Amino acid sequence: MTRPDPGAIVVDRPDQWHRLSPWMMAVRPVEQLPQLIPVALAIVFAGRNAPLLMLALGVVAVVVVALVPWLTTRYQVTDEHVRVRSGWLTKKVATARRDRVRSVDLTASLPLRILGLQKVRIGTGGDKQSSVVELNAIGAPEAHGLHEFLMATAARDSAQTAAPSDRVSAPQQLSRFRLSWLRYAPFSMAGLAAAAAVGGLAAQIAGEAGLYERGADIAESTADRLRAIPVPLLVTTAVVAVLVVGAVLSVAGYVLGYWNFDLSRNGDDATLRIRRGLLTTNATSLDEERIRGVHLHEPILMRPLHGARLHAIATGSSKSPLLLPPAPADEAIRVGRLVTHDGDELTVPLIRHGSGARSRRLTRGFLGGALIAVLVIVAVAGPLTWPWLAVAIAAAIGGIGLGVVRYRNLGYRITDRSVVVAPPRVARHRYAVARDGVVGWASRESLFQRRRGVETLVLATAAGTEAYAMVDLAPESSAHVIDTVSPDLVAPFLSQTR
Numbered sequence: 001m002t003r004p005d006p007g008a009i010v011v012d013r014p015d016q017w018h019r020l021s022p023w024m025m026a027v028r029p030v031e032q033l034p035q036l037i038p039v040a041l042a043i044v045f046a047g048r049n050a051p052l053l054m055l056a057l058g059v060v061a062v063v064v065v066a067l068v069p070w071l072t073t074r075y076q077v078t079d080e081h082v083r084v085r086s087g088w089l090t091k092k093v094a095t096a097r098r099d100r101v102r103s104v105d106l107t108a109s110l111p112l113r114i115l116g117l118q119k120v121r122i123g124t125g126g127d128k129q130s131s132v133v134e135l136n137a138i139g140a141p142e143a144h145g146l147h148e149f150l151m152a153t154a155a156r157d158s159a160q161t162a163a164p165s166d167r168v169s170a171p172q173q174l175s176r177f178r179l180s181w182l183r184y185a186p187f188s189m190a191g192l193a194a195a196a197a198v199g200g201l202a203a204q205i206a207g208e209a210g211l212y213e214r215g216a217d218i219a220e221s222t223a224d225r226l227r228a229i230p231v232p233l234l235v236t237t238a239v240v241a242v243l244v245v246g247a248v249l250s251v252a253g254y255v256l257g258y259w260n261f262d263l264s265r266n267g268d269d270a271t272l273r274i275r276r277g278l279l280t281t282n283a284t285s286l287d288e289e290r291i292r293g294v295h296l297h298e299p300i301l302m303r304p305l306h307g308a309r310l311h312a313i314a315t316g317s318s319k320s321p322l323l324l325p326p327a328p329a330d331e332a333i334r335v336g337r338l339v340t341h342d343g344d345e346l347t348v349p350l351i352r353h354g355s356g357a358r359s360r361r362l363t364r365g366f367l368g369g370a371l372i373a374v375l376v377i378v379a380v381a382g383p384l385t386w387p388w389l390a391v392a393i394a395a396a397i398g399g400i401g402l403g404v405v406r407y408r409n410l411g412y413r414i415t416d417r418s419v420v421v422a423p424p425r426v427a428r429h430r431y432a433v434a435r436d437g438v439v440g441w442a443s444r445e446s447l448f449q450r451r452r453g454v455e456t457l458v459l460a461t462a463a464g465t466e467a468y469a470m471v472d473l474a475p476e477s478s479a480h481v482i483d484t485v486s487p488d489l490v491a492p493f494l495s496q497t498r
Helices: 024-031 031-046 051-070 110-114 139-153 153-158 179-187 188-208 216-227 232-257 329-341 355-379 386-408 447-452 473-487 487-497
Strands: 073-079 081-086 092-097 103-108 118-124 134-138 172-176 262-266 271-276 281-287 291-298 307-313 322-328 411-414 419-422 429-434 438-446 455-461 467-473
Touching: 024 031, 024 051, 024 110, 024 134, 031 073, 051 355, 092 134, 092 455, 103 110, 103 139, 103 322, 110 118, 110 455, 118 139, 118 291, 134 139, 139 429, 172 329, 179 329, 291 329, 307 329, 307 429, 322 329, 355 386, 411 473, 419 467, 438 473, 455 473, 467 473, 473 487
Parallel strands: none
Antiparallel strands: 073 081, 081 092, 103 118, 103 281, 118 134, 172 262, 262 271, 271 281, 291 307, 291 429, 307 322, 411 419, 419 429, 438 455, 455 467
């Protein structure tokens, strides 16, 4: 593929292939460092008494991780496809037909940005990871040129019936990052998860290095000092420390992941373009024809601050792409309306599921709280004090309260364009699935549901999670939903029963 200008894309001949950037050999070990830490530790401990063995194992590891993938990877770009050949012992050929390209993602970690490289991921609309073709480490100008070349497919160009024009319309900005959004970051569980992951990795390294044995005396003396501290103060301090560390890590993760976030619509190729990232940048182009709805998520910790996330319900290898990070709920609703072309599915009042669903939610909540109460009582069996009994009673009442919340969040609605599904969860979710994306229905009922006269109606679609359940719905309501949304599917069954 000859490129007379930076970023220019000239199609290749059938026998013309290219290597990735040689800098891939330097970037690949850095990107795979978390996976290589156990290998590095094994090499160090295996070669402590044999330096030559450690050196030989290190050279072999570098060759396997860095040199072999670069030597065995080739790619070509033609008018019909992008093809990547890789592998040494096991050969692999990945092909993305140009008329099937539905998304092109450009990602650049910090090492790639320093070297002026980017990673290109080409999605062809399939459901499996095998439908994604990846070019790891090519020049940034070439990556951007390849992005524009692939997204402007011949199929879309031929479908345009407007008068020819050389003018390119400016992208429509739908949303962008604001510093005020950082107030939602501490109320995410991502920081606590990151703290747990870092702690687990540190524990593994300490165990391999034998630090536990060396620090036994220090740990024993520290434990003696901690025993002198009152238990309530110690527990309170530990909880506050965990919350503070989790909040700091959440804010840091938010800044690293969503800094410079920008969502825009490109009218020339009918795509949504998402850019974000501080150290690692990510640029995604999403074909709007793949979108079958939106998913509004209001985490329970963000609801007092009126925060929410927004995802698309899409087909292809990426079925739930992020449209908006934690941000004001009003902004998420506004963006959802723009993506779904001014639909009101995210604000329309929901239809409740009836008394059967309410009683099941309350029963489940009470049983869950009662189980916690029993565990508390068993744990302190013997001298059961009033404070512990109060904790057990509070757990039972809290379980009923959670049941009420789950029922309040449960509902459905059918609009002119979508089916809105809200599952019975403590965190509020609302899925708006386009009616033309519904491919089938299924119903199921457990023994306990039959006793309450309710059932679960499942909406089947090729997008998102592929199945959206309307839990504890009355049978007559299920029949009404199916008949309203998919009359052609139920017509043959109705005619047979007449």
